[in-house]
Amino acid sequence: MMACSLVHHGQVNYSLSRIQITQNSFAAFPNDISMAMCRQCPFPACVEVCPTGACHVDTANGNVRTVDEAKCIGCERCVAACPFTPSRAIWNGADKHAQKCDLCADTPFWNEKGGPGGKQACATVCAMKAISFTKDVPVQGADTGYNVDLGSTSKVWQGFGFNVG
């Protein structure tokens, strides 16, 4: 979250992060951490409901679904339309526009090439290699649409002696 907000906005700010991680120390693993990243839906509801085309498919950047901030009128239909909780399209209350994960296509504060063909800040900084960019579209169906890898097939985790149950 820090990296996302940093490279997009020049500040570390969880509320501006387009990936949201929430933690509950009083819950049992694996429910102690929830990861909410944009699925880049094949049929994106956020794009469909946008009245101005601000939220659109960016054909110049590998078809990433992203928000053209200049066109956003602040209706927040994209925020409401996202089928996931928390909404992956988020409201930037400071700058008054919606925004969402653009796979780091536009990161004015980072000197690395982003977008689907480049690097993502979150994946770059993740010390546990938990985040990666994939072109294998997972089954889309609410929050259970992903096959969650708890590291059981990861030789790295096994190498650490982690029993993931």
Next chain:
Amino acid sequence: MANGYAGKILKVDLTTKTIGEIPTSQYEQWGGGHGMGSAIFWDLCEDPTVDGTDPKNVVTIMAGPLSGTLASGAAGRTEVQGIGLQSMPRGWFTRSNFGGRFSTHLKYAGWDGIVILGKSDKQVWLNIVDGKVTLEDATSLWGLDTHATQQKIWASVLGAPPAGNWDTLGTTRDSGRSTQRPAVLSAGPNAEKFGPWASLVHDGGNGAGQGGFGGVFASKNLKAVSVLGTGGIEVADPNALMQARTWLMGYAVAGNWDNQGKNVAGNWPLPANPGTASSFPKGTALRPQGCAGCVRMCRCRSDKIMGNDSMCVDFFTTAGATPEVTVVWTDLMQKLGLNAFNLVGLFPWLRGLVAEGAIGKGKAIDSSLPFEQMTSVAFGVDLMNSIVNQTDIGKDLALGLWQCAQKWGRLDKDLATGMLPLQEWGYVHHYDGRTEAEWGYGCLLGDRDINEHDFNWICYWTPTIWAAYGMTPLVTAQRMAEIMSKQMIPYSDEPNLIDYSDAGIYSETMAKTTAWHRHYTRYYKQALGFCDWNWADFVNPYGPDFVGATSIGEPKFFNAVTGKNQTFAEGMEIGRKIWNLDRAVWILQGRTRDMEVFSDYMYDVAATAKTPGIPYEMPYTMPVFENGAWSYKSVAGRKLDRQKVEDFKTLFFKLEGWDTKTGWPTRKTLEDLGLKNVADKLQGAGKLGAA
């Protein structure tokens, strides 16, 4: 302003219930964390000689410019300071710190720290949501454990239990949204009853454990502090910060997934979790977990919840119980908000008392605790509950270990043998000053067990493992000395800084090592928040020619965030300034050099297996420079020489520019550090060091 600071420090007067602000710029020269905390304490505490439970005690809870940023292994710590309840013969002005996500939220809420003054007439908790700061009624929370308290506060702040969605904090759509739970720091149930033992706990087990700050909170009628921030912190050079992060990952497994074999030296290339993992019962499913911004992930979350966020001594390292039992104890310890380290010292003491036939039903120390089953769940649970509820021996234990031993008439005897392992100031023996000298001296000349492992891992633990298994060391003692000397600016011209030989531990170079350590930790680790589990990074198997990141990495992150151009040497000088300020406070509190003595066993007991029945230390193998050559040698079995320790103190005082007769800083030393006002105050109290 893009410099990593939020710009203001929250000031809460619990007596008058007024909420105010201090501009951070007023204290920026001190860095953050401990530096600011000490300076603020100096300015705002009317009388540092009061007891820690006095309303005049000033508590600071400070973040720093790196908190909440990507500064790796530095973004997650929060520093707590004030007059403590634990040390003897008096509660020194002391510190503790804790990890997690508290300092992150504090910064995002728009605050660089919190200052707490006075005492509330009613039981309260402090509620911070961005700029909105209120004192809430804590009557219904007062007797709750730390976990229940935090979850109740979450629901209170968010209006409902967290549902995993965006919450709007405030009344307008732009007033701030967050998916996050508040970060809460809580004392245990009725912590005033076991003050010297009482810790502060954040989330599952991030503990400010030492010092009795839970008791200090309770004495102010303060139960907890909650903070939720929806804002952000501008960073001077975001790209440089991103590059610094990936650079540092190269020094850890995080950047070397396909090359993980290099774990034979350097404490932090790997996530520390296999060790924590072994503290859990076999078959427990676990994940590694880390504080905000970390690359190391030193704790775990488990599928049984018990033990979440706990690590290391939280798992009752001295009790000898099985993981199945230990994890139950750990969970209870965190809930009750008990100092884990006190428990580490208590178990060996109790075992000694049992072996002596001095404790038990109908014995001299009468107790109904099940001493015949000291590794059972029931024993640990009953023991901890007895302290919290002042029943059975808990009534006396709750006074503090030292005080309890004094009451039982056993203090002198048990400190003479070491059966009660309080090395100095009534703090539980951690690393042994007879072997690892800079650790012992750092504790003795300071206020508490230092708990700073910078030299410990590289010079003490790692060579010991090499020797215990007959391995070829990754680096020779000579190479280790070369690497570390270069990093220990401003003493880099000294080649023998890590000479732990019998002569070396009393030498002027050891005085320099001790001084370096005090200054480094005061600034880099406690003011800027570089975490003890990640830094200092002296020798690292992933570093070029085994050279770790220290002296390069710290300024790299600091300058990327703040936009300053501060050198490592400049940072070390700020550390020296903070250290001198702390020294001045202790002196006002009554410190003299005569008080700075270890417990008797440190001088009188040679801890070897050859003299069984007394505290014994395994063959600790350390670098020594003897007969013109470096080697690793077992230095176990040393006793400290009283006179040589006194002579060492004289060398140390001279090096630091303090009066060698008293250990008090001189005017010149203080004024050279820009602390003329401190010199004036010490002079007024008749406690300024003579030139």
Next chain:
Amino acid sequence: MALKKVGREEALRFTRVVESDELRLPGSQIAAGAGGVFVTFGSLAEVEAFLVPTTPEEILASGMQGRLNHLDPPSLAMWVRDMIGDSELADALDEVVASGRAFGLLVPEMKELLAERLAQCEAVLAEE
């Protein structure tokens, strides 16, 4: 390294816990992040449980949470001889120590010897 079988009387003696006024065997348990802690043992069973065969890689991989249970092998042999009264076991331990290897490399063999003796005693005492 087979130890001779023991009789009932020996089994009782070898499995006893020393009295509170008798000498207990010292050991040191170090948790890397927590320092060394003095522990003592009053019986062969306690010592056997304390010895944990491990590798340096495992310990160092645990970072500051690595743990090592240490005792002085010659002292162990002496204590077994003088306090427990098991001279055969003590001789066998002395032989292991005489190999001159580093402590960690002796642990599996020492543990095995103690376990063997304890198993023998258990079998004999169970026969009643």
